[in-house]
Each structure stands twice: as C-alpha cells, then as structure tokens.
Amino acid sequence: MRDGKILLIANPAAQRGNGAKAAQIAYDLLVEWMGAGFVDLAITQHPKHAVAIASEAGTDRYATVIALGGDGLAHEVVNGLMELPKSKRPVFGLIPVGSGNDLAKTLGMSLSVPDAIVQFLDAEIRPYDVGCCNGVYFDETLSFGLDAAIALDTVERRQRTGKQGTILYLGSGIDQLLHHLDTYHVTMSLDGSEPVEMPVLMFAVQNGPTYGGGFRVCPNADPSDGILDICYASPMSVPAATFKFLMAKNAHHTKFKGIHFARAKTLSLSFGRRPPCQIDGEPLPADSYEISVEHHALEVLFACKG
Numbered sequence: 001m002r003d004g005k006i007l008l009i010a011n012p013a014a015q016r017g018n019g020a021k022a023a024q025i026a027y028d029l030l031v032e033w034m035g036a037g038f039v040d041l042a043i044t045q046h047p048k049h050a051v052a053i054a055s056e057a058g059t060d061r062y063a064t065v066i067a068l069g070g071d072g073l074a075h076e077v078v079n080g081l082m083e084l085p086k087s088k089r090p091v092f093g094l095i096p097v098g099s100g101n102d103l104a105k106t107l108g109m110s111l112s113v114p115d116a117i118v119q120f121l122d123a124e125i126r127p128y129d130v131g132c133c134n135g136v137y138f139d140e141t142l143s144f145g146l147d148a149a150i151a152l153d154t155v156e157r158r159q160r161t162g163k164q165g166t167i168l169y170l171g172s173g174i175d176q177l178l179h180h181l182d183t184y185h186v187t188m189s190l191d192g193s194e195p196v197e198m199p200v201l202m203f204a205v206q207n208g209p210t211y212g213g214g215f216r217v218c219p220n221a222d223p224s225d226g227i228l229d230i231c232y233a234s235p236m237s238v239p240a241a242t243f244k245f246l247m248a249k250n251a252h253h254t255k256f257k258g259i260h261f262a263r264a265k266t267l268s269l270s271f272g273r274r275p276p277c278q279i280d281g282e283p284l285p286a287d288s289y290e291i292s293v294e295h296h297a298l299e300v301l302f303a304c305k306g
Contacts, residue, residue: 001120001301002091004063006030006039009050009077011069014097022097022113023068029117030066044073054080058088064301065090066120068113070098071140075280078139081298082130091125093301099154099213100281103140106208106223108303119303127296129223131207133289138279139223141211142291144269145184146202146233146241148276150176151212152283177242183235185272190230190264201241203232203275205267205291211281215248218261226295227263234258267291 008030010023023041030039040062042053050067054077057065067077074094081089095116096104110116131138143151153172186203189195204211206218206229218229233244236258247253254261270288277284 001093001123002063002125005061006034006064006066007042007053007057007062007090008039008066008068009042009044009053009073010067011044011050011073011097014069014073015099019069019097022095025113026066026068026095026117029114033117033121044069044076048076050076051080051083054078055083057081057090058084059090060088062090064093066093066095068095068097070096071100071103071281072098074103074139075137075282078130078298079137082137082294086297089298091299091301092128093120093123100211102210102213103208103280105210105214106140107300108305110303120301122304123301124304125299126302127224128298128300129207129226130294130297131205131228131291132294133205133279133284133291134286136279136284137294138207140208140280141204141206142277142279142284143202143204143211144186144271144275144277144289145200146176146181147204147212147217148202148278149180149182151278151281152276154212154281174242177238177245181238181241184275186275187270189268190262191266195268199235201233201235203230203269205230207293217248217253219254224296226293227265228267228291228293230262230264230267232260232262234260265293 012020027041044050067074096109133142150172183199185199187195187197204217206221207223209219209221210216217231221229244253244256253259274287
C-alpha cells in the first residue's frame, strides 16, 4: 500500500446491516497498523453518497481510498474517483462485505475483514482499466437481457430471502429462465465496424471475468489489457439455456453452440425495445448505449498470490 493517509468508505447496510460492525473492525485494525491520525472513516448515508465522498478524496488529502461493502459500493467509489483528474486519483482498495463480491474475486481479496486488512500489508499496486457506458463507469461488469434481469432481480430476492452469493444468483436465474426467457434485437458495432443486427437472449460486456457471485461468463477478461470482453447468447430453448447458464459457473459454457465471444475497445449498441441493463449490479435503463474503456485509469490494490 502507498505511504500516506487512508480514507475508508463504508456502507453500514451491507450484508443486511453487517457493514457497520465490519467498518468498525476494519477501522480499528487500520488505525492499529497505521497509527492514529492516518485513517479516516466515512459512513455512507444514502445511495450515491460514496460517489460524492470519493470525488473529494484527491491525492492532496489521501494516498489510498478503501471501499468496505459490496459491488454496489465499489461501483460508487470508482465513479467518484473517476471524477478526479487522473493525476489526483488515490490508489483504490476493497474490503468485500457484500453478496456477489465479484470485484473482490478479481482482486483476490479475502471475504474475512481481518484477513483482507492483512492482505493490504503485501498488496500489489497494479494499473486497472475502467469501462464506461453512457457516461457511467464500471469496474467489473455491464450486461443486457437475461443476465441483467437476473442481476437486478437478486436485489429484491436478497432483501426478501436473506440469501447471498451464488445460491442467490442461481435461484433468480432459474426463475428468469423458466418464466422470462425473452429475446431482444440488438444492433451492434464494435470499434466502429459496420453495424450488425441480431437477436440475443443476453449480452455481457466484461472488464473482469465474473459476475453474479462468481459466474465466469468471460473467463479470459483481463482488467489491465485495455480491451473489453464480450459474451452474447443467441435465442435457444429453455432446457438449452438453463444447461448453459449452469455451465457458466465454471466457464464450461464457452464451447457450446449459440454462445459467442468478441473483444473491443468501443461498442455501440441499440435495441429494438428497451432491455434490462445492469452496470456493476445497478440499473442503467436506455434504448442505446455507447461503451468504451479507459486504459489504466486507476491504480488498484491486488492481493499477492502464494
């Protein structure tokens, strides 16, 4: 971790209220490690609050900004940091206290708060790409159609059932597959190429390899290569779609008919009717989308392997 002051931004509502306790544990451990006066704790009070907090946390005040919460909080903090000039953006770190924790999987961060703090001791600072869709930034995932409907449904389902992670995503996925297997017509242009129109069940644009609590939809996605990975599925029967959905958990869907992959630095998408759309798990409704990637936009703390 870079020398200097740390800002810890925490969502107290994460994991059905566990975020407040986790924030105090993390703050106390960081103060024990860094010393009094070197760590500030900011507790979010409402949606988008973390965007405002992070946007004022330039390097003249903080060397590192750490998000404590789920993928939604990380999304807000990243969007706040991206409002700063690149030279003023602090290093970004994540203590995962969420449901899917997909960004944490990309960064190799432990789901244990004390263990995550220990990981920061030897963490590597690496450059990290950030995607952008219609002016909103994403650190891990952007998707349309079936998988977006699943991701958005998990929010209500999590509140109702208390379930988290893969089991939550699986339950929502099976329900959507059985009852809402809709086709969307999309016109796609990659890197300024001639537009192509096609029907799809889902269309995912990945900066990191996973979403939905660890489904490796684009297993080769690398958030430092300056390119976005794309996976989209042609219309298919409910049994075929269900089977391929389950295979995606371990990236075994990649060789099946009807599953397509591409890579691009920029994409233009327009839909015949408005699809469900999620960006790092948050809704982003529109009829057309302009998507790009900002290469090495952030410096991010990765847990060391081994």
